[in-house]
Amino acid sequence: MSDNATTEQARKLKLVLCWHMHQPEYRDPQSGHYQQPWTYLHAIKDYVDMAAHLETHPGARAVVNFVPVLLEQLDDYAGRIRAWRAAGGDLGDVLLRALADPACLAPAEREWVVRACLRANEERLIRRFAPFNELAAVARRFLARPSDVVYLSDQFVSDILMWYHLAWMGETVRRSHEQVTGWERKGREFSREDRHAMLVLVGELIEGLFSRYRALADAGRVELSMTPYAHPIMPLLLDLSSMAEAMPDAPRPAHARYPGGEARVRWHLSEGQRVFRAYFGREARGCWPSEGSLSDATIRCLSEAGFDWCASGGGVLHNSLRAGSLAERYTPCPHRPYQLEGTRTACFFRDDGLSDLIGFEYKTWHADDAISNLIGHLEEIAQRCNGGEHVVSIVLDGENAWEYYPFNGFYLLDALYRRLSEHPSLCLTTFSEVLEGPLGLAPLPHVVAGSWVFGTFSTWIGEKDKNRGWDMLIEAKRVYDRVMAAGRLGEEASEAAARQLAICEGSDWFWWFGDYNPAEAVSDFERLFRLHLTRLYLLLGEKPPETLAHTFARGAGAPAQGGVMRPGQVAS
Numbered sequence: 001m002s003d004n005a006t007t008e009q010a011r012k013l014k015l016v017l018c019w020h021m022h023q024p025e026y027r028d029p030q031s032g033h034y035q036q037p038w039t040y041l042h043a044i045k046d047y048v049d050m051a052a053h054l055e056t057h058p059g060a061r062a063v064v065n066f067v068p069v070l071l072e073q074l075d076d077y078a079g080r081i082r083a084w085r086a087a088g089g090d091l092g093d094v095l096l097r098a099l100a101d102p103a104c105l106a107p108a109e110r111e112w113v114v115r116a117c118l119r120a121n122e123e124r125l126i127r128r129f130a131p132f133n134e135l136a137a138v139a140r141r142f143l144a145r146p147s148d149v150v151y152l153s154d155q156f157v158s159d160i161l162m163w164y165h166l167a168w169m170g171e172t173v174r175r176s177h178e179q180v181t182g183w184e185r186k187g188r189e190f191s192r193e194d195r196h197a198m199l200v201l202v203g204e205l206i207e208g209l210f211s212r213y214r215a216l217a218d219a220g221r222v223e224l225s226m227t228p229y230a231h232p233i234m235p236l237l238l239d240l241s242s243m244a245e246a247m248p249d250a251p252r253p254a255h256a257r258y259p260g261g262e263a264r265v266r267w268h269l270s271e272g273q274r275v276f277r278a279y280f281g282r283e284a285r286g287c288w289p290s291e292g293s294l295s296d297a298t299i300r301c302l303s304e305a306g307f308d309w310c311a312s313g314g315g316v317l318h319n320s321l322r323a324g325s326l327a328e329r330y331t332p333c334p335h336r337p338y339q340l341e342g343t344r345t346a347c348f349f350r351d352d353g354l355s356d357l358i359g360f361e362y363k364t365w366h367a368d369d370a371i372s373n374l375i376g377h378l379e380e381i382a383q384r385c386n387g388g389e390h391v392v393s394i395v396l397d398g399e400n401a402w403e404y405y406p407f408n409g410f411y412l413l414d415a416l417y418r419r420l421s422e423h424p425s426l427c428l429t430t431f432s433e434v435l436e437g438p439l440g441l442a443p444l445p446h447v448v449a450g451s452w453v454f455g456t457f458s459t460w461i462g463e464k465d466k467n468r469g470w471d472m473l474i475e476a477k478r479v480y481d482r483v484m485a486a487g488r489l490g491e492e493a494s495e496a497a498a499r500q501l502a503i504c505e506g507s508d509w510f511w512w513f514g515d516y517n518p519a520e521a522v523s524d525f526e527r528l529f530r531l532h533l534t535r536l537y538l539l540l541g542e543k544p545p546e547t548l549a550h551t552f553a554r555g556a557g558a559p560a561q562g563g564v565m566r567p568g569q570v571a572s
Helices: 003-011 038-056 068-089 094-100 107-116 120-127 131-143 145-150 154-167 178-186 194-218 233-236 240-243 261-278 296-304 314-323 352-364 367-385 400-404 406-422 429-435 464-486 490-502 509-511 519-539
Strands: 013-021 062-066 220-224 307-314 338-340 346-349 391-397 426-429 442-444
Touching: 013 038, 013 367, 013 464, 038 131, 038 194, 038 400, 038 406, 062 068, 062 194, 068 094, 068 178, 068 194, 068 220, 068 261, 094 107, 094 194, 107 131, 107 145, 107 154, 107 509, 120 131, 120 400, 131 145, 131 154, 154 178, 154 194, 178 194, 194 220, 194 261, 220 261, 220 429, 220 509, 233 240, 233 261, 233 296, 261 296, 261 490, 296 338, 314 346, 314 352, 346 391, 346 429, 352 367, 352 391, 352 400, 367 406, 367 426, 391 400, 400 406, 406 426, 464 490, 464 509, 490 519, 509 519
Parallel strands: 013 062, 013 391, 013 426, 062 220, 307 346, 338 442
Antiparallel strands: 338 346
C-alpha cells in the first residue's frame, strides 16, 4: 500500500461489527438428550448465513464471537448425525429422531413434536410459506383438543417437520441448494428419502461451520473471539455485591457472596480457551465477556489470562466515565478503546443506539433505507469525532435478530457488508486490527460493574426469582467445595463435577427467571436449571435438596421478540 493510501485509510472512521453466537447447554444432564432444538436450528439458519455473507464480500471485516459450550454442542450434533448415517445411532434430539422416522414417536412425543413445529416467527417463518401455513392451521385445530393428536398421520408429521426445517433453513442455502428449492416446489407428501436427505443436509451444514469460519479467519476477513466456557457473569462470581455499583437499591440474594468465585472465573477462561483452540486451531485474542459484563476485577482476570481486548455495553462506559469525572472529556466522542490502569487488556464499548437499530428497529425497514440511515449516523460521528482517531463498536446477538427480518435479514446483511466495505470514509475492521494500529488507549481509572443491558445486572439479579436462583446455585457450590475439600472424588469424577458446576453458573437461567418473560420459555429454562443442579448434587455423591423438585419461577409476560434479546438502553 502506498503512503498516500495508508494516510487515506488512517483518516477513515474505524467500525467493528461484532456478532455474538450463543446458545446455552440444552442437553439433559442425565440422558444427554437435547431438551430444545435451538442450537442446531440457529446453526442451519444464522451461523450458516453469517458465514456466507462474509464469504460473499471480500472487502468486509467482522468479529464473530462463539461461546465454547455452543461449539461443543454443534460438534455433538454433527457427530450424532454422522453416526446415524453410518449405523443408525442415537440422534439425541426428538425433532431429528422424528425427522428420521415419525412412526417411532409415542403419543406424547407426537404432540410435543407438532407443538414444537409451531415455535417459529408467525409472520417471517410460517406465513411466508403457504404449505407450512396450512399445516400449522391444521396442527392448531388438533392441539386445541390434545386427545385428537393421535389421529395425526405419519405423513402429516413428516410434512410439518419438513416445512419446519425448510422455514428455518438459511436464506443463502435456500437460494443456492437445488434440493432445498426442489422440496419447496414439491410442497407436500414428503417421502422417507426426503426426510433422510434433510437430515444429511442438516449434518453437513453444521459440520461445515468449523472449516468455513477457520478459512475466513485464516484469510484475515474475520476475527474469531470467545466468551468464558459456559457463559457465566464473571463480575457476580467474583463479587456478588458488585451488583450494587449500578443498582444500589435492588434486593440482594440471601447469600452475600459466591464462594471461590475467582477460581471459577479462571476455570471458565482457561477451559473456554482450550475448547476454542480445539475447534479453531488458534488462541482467542479477544473476549466478549458473558452478557458484556465487566468490573475492575473481571478486567484484571482477563488481563492475567492474556486477552488483548474485551468489550461491553455503552451503559457501562457511561457509568464509568461519570464515576471518574471523565464525562465532560470523553462523552462528546466516546468511541475509542480504553484501558483500566494496571492491566494489558483494551476495553471497547458498543454503541448501544446503533446496535439496537440493527437488533430491533431495522427489521421493518427496507434494507437500503436501513443501511442509509446507519451510514448517516456513522458519517455524523466521523465528522464530529475526527474519524481516524476513533472506532465505533456495533455488537449484538448474531442469531436471534434475523428471525424477525424478512428473508432472514438477507438483504440487510448483504447491503450492510457491501456498502460499508465500499464507503470512502468508513473502514470495516476488527478489534485486534485496531490495536495493531496507531490508535491510542484512553485511560480509565475505574469500571462501574455492569452489563450491556442498561449498564446494570438487573436482567440477572435483584428480583425475587433471580435471587432465589442465585441462592440455589450458591448452596450447591458450598456442597461442591465441601466434597472437593474432602477429596472424595477421583480425577475423572472431579472433572465431571467441575464441568457440571460450570453449566449451572451460566447466565441464561437467570435471564429467563422473572414473570415478565413468556411462560413457556420460563418453564423450559427453569426446569433445565433444576435438572442441572440436581445432576451436580448426584455427581458429588450428595442427595439433591427437596426444593429442586419444585418449580420456583413462572412467566406471564410478552416482551419484545419473545424475550430472546434486550435493547442495550432504557427506552426513552
